[in-house]
Amino acid sequence: MRLVKIDDHLSIMAQPSLADFARLAEAGFGRVINARPDGEEPGQLGNSAEANAARDADLDYSFLPVTGSTITEADIRAFQQALAATKRPVVAHCQTGLRALTLHVLGEVLDCRMSAGDVEAFGVAHGMDLSGAARWLAREATRVPRVRGFFDPRTGSVQYVVSDPATKCCAIIDPVLDFDEKSGSTATSSADALLAYVETEGLTVQWILDTHPHADHFSAAPYIKKKTGAPMAIGAHVTDVQLIWKDIYDLATLPADGSQWDRLFADGDTFTIGSIEGRALFSPGHTQASVTYLIGDAAFVHDTVFMPDSGTARADFPGGDAKALWASIQAILSLPGETRLFTGHDYQPGGRHPRWESTVADQARSNPHLAGIDEAGFVRLREARDRTLPMPKLILPAIQVNIRGGRLPPPAANGTRYLKLPIDRLEGAVW
Known part of the structure; x- marks a missing residue:
């Protein structure tokens, strides 16, 4: 179990084994972030097995599956939220640790705690090639809107x-x-x-x-x-x-x-x-x-x-x-x-x-x-x-508001607004 310490709150690692979850808990970690999609290689533990192992070790667990070519700002912000949700140290992993570190570094740049020009050197200092993160930043800088x-x-x-x-x-x-x-x-x-x-x-x-x-x-x-x-x-x-x-x-x-x-x-x-x-x-x-x-x-x-x-x-x-x-x-x-x-x-x-x-x-x-x-x-x-899907729980309240442009029904004489629920007009209820 090789950990790369990024700061006092975050460490990065490659794919952990089932036994590693108990070791991480013993080492004082409080959360595992899995940044790896299921099915990347034969024999991979996968989200379900990792979630169970984390629960058994009394660790919090977050599933943030990404690939290097499809990382978005939503992924970066979710990574930051998972870090912030646990006061104890956090370990994040993917197959090698690179995507986990990429998510962290991109968030640091977006929040102006790191310069984009320092990203690749930061990767080298931690034994990782962050040239992909540098390319992501350069591409996103040109995006309009x-x-x-x-x-x-x-x-x-x-x-x-x-x-x-x-x-x-x-x-x-x-x-x-x-x-x-x-x-x-x-x-x-x-x-x-x-x-x-x-x-x-x-x-x-x-x-x-x-x-x-x-x-x-x-x-x-x-x-x-x-x-x-x-x-x-x-x-x-x-x-x-x-x-x-x-x-x-x-x-x-x-x-x-x-x-x-x-x-x-x-x-x-x-x-x-x-x-x-x-x-x-x-x-x-x-x-x-x-x-x-x-x-x-x-x-x-x-x-x-x-x-x-x-x-x-x-x-x-x-x-x-x-x-x-x-x-x-x-x-x-x-x-x-x-x-x-x-x-x-x-x-x-x-x-x-x-x-x-x-x-x-x-x-x-x-x-x-x-x-x-x-x-x-x-x-x-x-x-x-x-045919297998139930109707959305808010369909009958919502559409009568939204066909009015989002305006609620006009108030009745007593000043209260009322929604109507048509009975047996929509087919296909999934009981």
């Missing part, structure tokens, strides 16, 4: 602040209004975190963009608009979704003309965030209204594809269509391979940390719903999988 993701663990949703470094203008994409279905309470903590970041970074909000009427959270777009004055926008086919759900909820007086938003984007419509051009791509399938926002080298795809280890989005909501989803995904995959894709949800398969950024090339190569599959195979897979 700047994207900051905010993960909401209650709903598995990801919200984004997308900014132009040159002008300090930004867009907020898919903001969440907190809702507790047990008490019926709303709160603005998630949206306030976005606004706090905007203020800290000195940004000006130019757009509030929703990708579609969400089925798993309330949109905080009206709250953000009230705070910033920025216009709200969504895809033009939101009117199709309004018509479907207006009938389901029996909302006779609801205008189904999209007037709840300031701008409705048709396919191909453009807009600007500071000096960066954005374009709306009609991406139906999950819903009839879904759009992808292509902004610089980043595409915000929400419920089309998830991370490569999580497949694709369901297409069984009213108005959904697996064939349409396939066509939308193919249009996204026709973008340049290095295009960054930002998904709207992550459900943390295997208990790993939340992730939300991939590339077109990553998806085409590694997504099991897409790699080596044709349209007919995808439709069969998607429809069979959808």
Whole structure:
């Protein structure tokens, strides 16, 4: 068991054995961070075995699987959070220790505790080649726009602040209004975190963009608009979704003309965030209204594809269509391979940390719903999988809010707002 001490809190090692977990506990460590995806080589312990060994040794454990070519800022921040969560010393490993050290060093540079020019020398001092980390930093420095993701663990949703470094203008994409279905309470903590970041970074909000009427959270777009004055926008086919759900909820007086938003984007419509051009791509399938926002080298795809280890989005909501989803995904995959894709949800398969950024090339190569599959195979897979999925727990409360542009129903005579729950209108309950 060879440890490389980085500082008083962090040490790095290669793949530990099962027996090493007890030794690490005896040496005073409090957490093991596993930065290695399962299945990299025959006989690898894997996440489940490591989690069990850590539990038996009374060690905290974090699963942060990454590969050298797919590290993102979300991975780096998750590594930092795992370090901060344990007061006792932490040991992080991958196959050799290099990826674990890379995650640490990149965080040090992003937080200005280390210069990018010192990275490779730091690696040499610890017996590691960090040239890959230096290349990552150089590449990220050229990325436009700047994207900051905010993960909401209650709903598995990801919200984004997308900014132009040159002008300090930004867009907020898919903001969440907190809702507790047990008490019926709303709160603005998630949206306030976005606004706090905007203020800290000195940004000006130019757009509030929703990708579609969400089925798993309330949109905080009206709250953000009230705070910033920025216009709200969504895809033009939101009117199709309004018509479907207006009938389901029996909302006779609801205008189904999209007037709840300031701008409705048709396919191909453009807009600007500071000096960066954005374009709306009609991406139906999950819903009839879904759009992808292509902004610089980043595409915000929400419920089309998830991370490569999580497949694709369901297409069984009213108005959904697996064939349409396939066509939308193919249009996204026709973008340049290095295009960054930002998904709207992550459900943390295997208990790993939340992730939300991939590339077109990553998806085409590694997504099991897409790699080596044709349209007919995808439709069969998607429809069979959808039949096994329960409806999202917030679909009935959320959509009646989101077809109003994120506004709650008007108050009744007693001043209280009420949500309607249509009974037996949605098919396919998984009991």
